[in-house]
Amino acid sequence: MLEGGVKMRWLALLVLAALGVVSLAWLINIERGGGVGVALAGEKLALVRLEDVSVWYALQENGLDVLRDLADFFHSEGIPFHISLIPVFKDPSRGIELGIGDLHDPRVRAFNDTLKYMVERGGVVGLHGYTHQCGNEVSAAGFEFARFGEYSRPSYAAVRVKAALELVHKVGIPVTYWETPHYTASAAQYQEFARYFSIIYEPDPDDKRAKKIAVVKGLGGRKAVYFIPAPLGMITRDSDVPRLLSRVDRRRPELASFFYHPFMEYQHSLKTGDCAVFHLDRPNGYLRTLVRELKARGYRFLRVDELVREIEQGGHQGLYYSSWLEEEVLLQ
Structure with missing residues (x-):
């Protein structure tokens, strides 16, 4: 039979060991995306x-x-992904202006259904401007803010953000x-976005080459x-795929x-009127390769809000x- 002091020491060691097992299980659970708590220090994270x-x-x-095929791929890999949405597509030279709120158009209704399908498969939607263009530029090719004149005003930014939000709320996205x-706006316009x-x-x-997350207080x-x-x-x-993986392996x-x-992600051909036909049976596979290689290197994909x-x-x-927002910016 153990003496009292020795017995107490053994009991203490057993308790500590049990706590260690519980803590390890807790950390592993967090690492795999389960539970709530502080994630492992130095854990490798990925966003797409x-x-x-x-x-x-x-x-x-x-x-x-x-879009649906890529959503299915991410879902099959168990990976959340992000969708930067331009709510209104414009091509002024061709007289095209079509947004997610134009529900009379069957193409728009089909696009909105596709967006919702992507969300169901793990997609996280964000607003990427309102039209992502100004003047006679085509959406996605042009800038929208901080160019010149009215495009650089905070009031202009406020109107565009509100209009974009009204559209996604209208269609339930x-x-x-x-x-x-293009990551481009004035300091005063970023106030409006925030x-x-x-x-x-x-x-x-303030540092577009930043590789770390900036937490700006007061914006x-x-x-x-x-x-x-x-x-x-x-x-x-x-x-780009081996180049990016080489960078990951080095740094x-x-x-x-x-x-x-x-x-x-897919090879394509053009029909009359610049209408593209994508060959889903002939994928380039850039995205699939990079995602799978990052997973193989131990990266955990997650949502921005989860991060x-x-x-x-x-x-x-x-x-x-x-960092704290400087007072002179707050007063603009």
Whole structure:
């Protein structure tokens, strides 16, 4: 029989061991995306964003099939993904202006149904401007804010954000973040964006090369606004995949965040009137390859709002920096 002091020491060791097992299970659960709490320090995270998604896809012969096919891919991999939506597509030279609120048009209704399908498959929608253009520019090619004259005014930004929000609310599309077209707006316009969004899915406006998340306090009157960058940039060609993976292998970033235009995933041909036909049986496969290679390297894909929640709970402390908005900007 053990003496009293020795017995107590053994009991204490057993309790500590049990606590260790519980703690390890708790951390593993968080690492796999379950439970609530602070995520593991130094955990490797990944974000993927589908860029410039608009009614343009419904104007192509099978553009909506492209969006649905990619949504099915992400769902099959168990990966959340982001959809930067341009609510109104404009091509002034061709007399086209068609938005998600034009429900009399069957192409719009089909596009909206596709968006909702993507959300059901794990998609997270954000607003990417209102038209992502100005003047005679085509949507997605042009700037929208901070160009000249009225386009640089905060009142102009406020009107566009409200108009975009009205459209997504009208058709029942939930939105989680804002992304400024071409990451370009004035300081006063970012104030307006922040009044409606605490997550802005782009780099710190004061440092567009920033690879860490900027937590800006006071912007738009908010306690905190999160600027989340995509430091791996954009995939545009086959050679981008090994280049980005080589960068990941050399630098081992905690955040592997990138964006991609969905139409790039498939070879295509053009019909009369520049209508594209995408060959889903002939994929380029850039996106699929990069996603699977990042998973193989231990990266966990997550939503931007999930990432923000983990930061607010004290996780990923080496992944972000905080700053206060300067008083002169607040007074603009």
